[in-house]
Amino acid sequence: xxxxxxxxxPHKEKSKTFFLAKGVLGGxxxxxxxxxxxxxxxxxxxxxxxCEECHKKIxxxxxxxxxxxxxxxxxEADGIILASPNYINQVTASMKALFDRSSHxxxxxxxxxxxxxxxxxxxxxxxxxxxxxxxFYAHTCGAQYSGGxxxxxxxxxxxxxxxxxxxxxxxxxxxxxxxxxxQIELIENGKQHFREIIKLRKNxxxxxxxxxxxxxxxxxxx
Ligand SMILES: Cc1cc2nc3c(=O)[nH]c(=O)nc-3n(C[C@H](O)[C@H](O)[C@H](O)COP(=O)(O)O)c2cc1C
Numbered sequence: 001x002x003x004x005x006x007x008x009x010p011h012k013e014k015s016k017t018f019f020l021a022k023g024v025l026g027g028x029x030x031x032x033x034x035x036x037x038x039x040x041x042x043x044x045x046x047x048x049x050x051c052e053e054c055h056k057k058i059x060x061x062x063x064x065x066x067x068x069x070x071x072x073x074x075x076e077a078d079g080i081i082l083a084s085p086n087y088i089n090q091v092t093a094s095m096k097a098l099f100d101r102s103s104h105x106x107x108x109x110x111x112x113x114x115x116x117x118x119x120x121x122x123x124x125x126x127x128x129x130x131x132x133x134x135x136f137y138a139h140t141c142g143a144q145y146s147g148g149x150x151x152x153x154x155x156x157x158x159x160x161x162x163x164x165x166x167x168x169x170x171x172x173x174x175x176x177x178x179x180x181x182x183q184i185e186l187i188e189n190g191k192q193h194f195r196e197i198i199k200l201r202k203n204x205x206x207x208x209x210x211x212x213x214x215x216x217x218x219x220x221x222x
Contacts, residue, residue: 001174003028004077005037006070007119008084008095012039017121020151021083023160024119027167028079031175036073040094043070048100055107055205067101074102078174079115080143082134086122089129099137107198108211109142109191115173116141117166118148125152140190144183146170191217 005025009015018039025035043066051062059068074080084091091099105111116138120127127150138145149166151159172178195217202209212218 001031001033001079001171002077003033003035003079003081003170003174004073005035005081005083006040006074006095006098007037008040008082008092008098009121010041010092010094012041015085015121016151016153017083017085017119020121020149020159020163021081021119023163024081024117024149024167024170027164027169028171029167030164031168031171033079033171033174036077038070038073040070040092040098043067045070045094045097045101047097048103052205054104055201055208058104058108058207058211061101063101067098070098071102071105074105075110077114079117079146079170080111081117081119081170082137083119084130084134086120086124086127086130089126091130091133102141104208105141107194107205107208109187109194111138112142112187113177114143115146115170116143117146117170118150119163120148120150121153122150123153125150139183139186142187142191144173144178144180144187146173 007018009017045067046063046065053060053062084095118131118134120130131148135145149163198212
């Protein structure tokens with residue numbers, strides 16, 4: 001059970017978000033997960049140029065930076081923890097840039113079968129919008145959302161305990177391959193939506209179209 005923690009605070013090891021996320025890792029380690037943590041600030045991630053290269057040729061991009069290192073790690077993980085401080089009721093710009101650069105994951109539901117969890121910290125503790133956005137990202141990429149933990153900047157002991165407990169829940173989601181029917185329905189609806197788009201763009205997005213064909217998701221496309 002491989003779990004990747006992606007932390008987007010520029011404070012890196014000193015980050016409150018990362019501190020809370022380490023609590024989640026503690027719970028995962030107790031359940032025997034193999035965990036890796038990365039800080040987005042250690043990588044060069046430029047903005048998406050909407051060149052559509054990644055749809056024509058999977059994991060190709062005209063923007064030359066480190067993003068593929070992270071996308072590949074995400075594809076290899078069973079669980080992904082997305083940890084971000086609240087920046088104006090959103091994830092940080094670095095995490096949003098990563099999401100934008102992963103639009104192939106959305107077209108081809110590349111995170112199907114995986115679990116995404118959220119960790120958020122803020123000044124105010126009003127984190128619902130950020131957590132909801134990470135949940136939306138999970139579903140649009142085909143992953144189930146295991147839930148999230150959040151905390152106002154001043155961390156209290158109960159929060160670290162909650163984080164560890166949540167880590168064990170995430171580990172069990174992965175281990176037992178738990179399914180949440182309401183989420184599966186949302187993911188399936190998203191897939192139906194993209195089925196039509198992929199068919200319409202078959203001459204343009206050739207490798208993504210081929211991916212759908214190989215998966216047998218297009219039925220009889222002719
Ligand atoms: C650009 C920016 C925007 C922020 N926006 C909010 C906000 O909308 N609501 C809030 O409660 N805190 C906000 N904060 C505060 C951070 O979310 C908070 O200090 C957080 O705990 C920092 O986490 P870190 O130590 O992991 O970087 C903002 C901070 C920055 C730098």
